[in-house]
Amino acid sequence: MHVMVIGAAGMVGRKLVGKLAAEPAVLGYEVTRLTLVDVVEPPVPAALSATSTAPAVDLSSEGSAERLIASRPDVIFHLAAIVSGEAEADFDKGYRVNLDGTRALFEAIRQEARRERYFPRIIFASSIAVFGQPFPEKIGDEFFTTPLTSYGTQKAICELLLADYTRRGFFDGIGIRLPTICVRPGQPNKAASGFFSNILREPLAGQEAVLPVDEDVRHWFASPRSAVGFFVHAARIDTSLIGPRRNLTMPGLSALVGEEIEALGRIAGKKAVGLIRREPDPVIRAIVAGWPTNFDARRARELGFTAESNFDEIIRIHIEDELGGRV
Amino acid sequence: MHVMVIGAAGMVGRKLVGKLAAEPAVLGYEVTRLTLVDVVEPPVPAALSATSTAPAVDLSSEGSAERLIASRPDVIFHLAAIVSGEAEADFDKGYRVNLDGTRALFEAIRQEARRERYFPRIIFASSIAVFGQPFPEKIGDEFFTTPLTSYGTQKAICELLLADYTRRGFFDGIGIRLPTICVRPGQPNKAASGFFSNILREPLAGQEAVLPVDEDVRHWFASPRSAVGFFVHAARIDTSLIGPRRNLTMPGLSALVGEEIEALGRIAGKKAVGLIRREPDPVIRAIVAGWPTNFDARRARELGFTAESNFDEIIRIHIEDELGGRV
Incomplete structure (x- = not known):
């Protein structure tokens, strides 16, 4: 099975790739090939280095999505994004990368499927930033998305696109809204969180x-290990159980x-x-x-996601x- | 005051223009100039014909939004859309017109405001098609948008864009989700409704x-007269009362x-x-x-919208x- 990870150089991306390399059958089929994508060239696990590639690609640049999808990955993890603070500081860049880049990816899959039968699973990293205050004490699965950042807006829009492309049968998409990941490894950073x-x-x-x-x-909160678990579970799950409401608040x-x-x-x-x-x-x-x-992340828990x-x-x-x- | 109506040849658009011509002070300031936009040239009311224009324009065509916004209307009513059935039948056209056309309009306003101070009120015609079943018995103001059509998806995305552009201070936007308009004048049509x-x-x-x-x-349901009333009220209302949740389910x-x-x-x-x-x-x-x-359209009722x-x-x-x- 050919697996693509977009945003493979990030913290969760690297851990996810590590998991796929350490347990190649974890998604249900043996991973035989990885395409690891990021704006900087991501590291390739030694075990899969013969069949794998790691292009440094900006998804939002002209033609990039098409070139990536031409390799017809079976499963695509899309974790790449301009983070919240930067998307707020640079309006154009945030929309270009977080919205237009993701839409270009979805559209490239649709176009590829028009050429030849193709129906990949795509797992999109969304965020609890799709929600904006005031909140109820616990945010339920049917609470509306009223983001108070451009980042959250971009994620909420991509969730809608993902659901519509999935409903139309262009791919098999799942959006997962990650909690704040803790304990984040590495150096202290300046993110407010x-x-x-x-x-x-x-x-x-x-x-x-x-x-x-x-x-x-x-x-x-959820741990980095749980975050990897969410992605792995989303790639394995029987999506007929999910129905058309494809964006799920992860447990935490x-x-x-x-x-x-x-x-x-x-x-x-x-x-x-x-x-x-x-x-x-x-x-x-x-x-x-x-x-x-x-949150009351009931749907995700019932679907087997755990934290x-x-x-x-x-x-x-x-x-x-x-x-x-x-x- | 210069008022632009995009989608001015449609049923609600024509009634809205008629109202503005019949009661030029209805928006709080005297309407002295109309720009009426549609894909077919809309009729101009006689009383304002000297100062008004009615260009036949496809908002989604390259450069159209910029050319329209260069005339710096004070209030913009955006009612233009590919309808539900057509947006479902022609995926590309629906996204091009309903999403890209609206985004181009929003973006043209932002760019115009970068050149010279500009802060128009924009009223966007959204739809209850942003909701998808299953529903509660009454849909409240905080129920999530999970459209089951591409049209509903496009409307929900534009609502998010409108809220973000408003939050960022690029314009003063309100999205109004119209009920089914009844009794619709004219010939019986083939719309399922x-x-x-x-x-x-x-x-x-x-x-x-x-x-x-x-x-x-x-x-x-709401009558065509109520629909016009929603648009007029949205153009007059003190938007500081609305806060950042700029998209409102209209009463019905x-x-x-x-x-x-x-x-x-x-x-x-x-x-x-x-x-x-x-x-x-x-x-x-x-x-x-x-x-x-x-629906329980409490927020809109509290803000003075009536049906x-x-x-x-x-x-x-x-x-x-x-x-x-x-x-």
Whole structure:
């Protein structure tokens, strides 16, 4: 089976590719070929290097989508996007990459299928940014999408396109709305959501971390391992069970910052907790106040998608997957 | 004030233009100039013919939106669209006109505003086709949009664009989701929804009409006069009251086909009712079964939008506006 990952150089993309290389039958059929796409050339797993390619491609540039789809991948994971802050800062770039790039991909599949029978599964990484406040206490599966960012708007539009192209029989699409991924590996970054991971990852590595909000801030989380699991499950699932409502809020854990810190204390001790420095930042507090805090992701759970149920699990997964099992 | 109506040759467009000509101050400022746009040249009201133009323009053709917006209208009513059946039959044309044409219009406004300060009010005709079954008994203002037609998808996408362009301050947009307009004047047409009007309009004119569904079919209605009222009110309203959720389900009347017929009997007598011929059509019945039947349009009502509360009113409006007050 030929699998394409667009956005393969990103954090979740790399982990997904790692999973496919480590368990080539995980999608139900043996992965024999990978096409890994990103704006920078993504790394290719050694085991599949003979049959795989890793082109550096901007999906939104003229003709790129057609050239990619000419290789007729059976499963396409589309994770590539300009992130929220950049899509807000650069209106044109956000729409060009996040909307026009995705639409070009969908359209290339439709055109390819007109030439010769072709019906790939496509899994699209959407986001809880499709929702905008005010929210109910728990956002249900039928709550409307009123994004308050251009990024969220672009994701919501692509969800609609995905559902329509799927309904018309042009491909077999699923959109998955990811929770905030935690613990994000790597260096602290400047994303407004960065601190949710920083306050666990840095103390676990013996480093200081800054907490810019109060401990009673609630948010919606899943581990990187769960994120990979969502993509894998979406590629395997019997889509006749989903029906025409193809965009699903993924399950996650609704937790307080205080619960993150308590779990850190249980697993890594008081000293680790002591490395968290409180530096209230009104700008970050205001941004975070606009984010969803809790979902009732019933449809996705009923369809077999799973995530963590407490922060101890999330931290243990980080320790296993990133720290070789040791704190 | 310079007002542009795109889709000015259509049924609602013509009525809206008629209203603006008859009551030039109805939008709060005197209308001194009209630009009436459609794919066929729309008629210009005599009173404003000296200052007005009526270009035959396809909004989706290269450069059209820019040329139209160069005239810097203060208020833009955008009613132009490929209808549901055609957008389903011709996928490319539906997306080109309903999505790309509307996006080109929005983008032309943004670009014009970059050249010189410009902040028009734009009222976009959306549709209850943004919703797809299964529905709750009454669709509330926070129910999600899962269209089951390409037309509904295109409308839902334009709603998202309108909200984002408005949030970013590029224009002052409102999307209004119209109920089924009844009684539609003119000839019986082949739209699947045509019979809702045909069974009233034709008997009122002494003609036979065909009813292809049962009398217990429920649907969501407003008169053409209400439709014009929605557009006028949307152009006048203080949009700071609306907030960022710029797309509103318009109020309407939820009624059974049987209630239509009872009202016809009360107003035009048994003989008129006798002109309705029952010819059950399983294809139309199946299409209609997928349509929404009832809404709780609370936000729009609170914002001052109004519609009829019974079918007697809807029929009387038709008699006043189309039949010179006589049956």
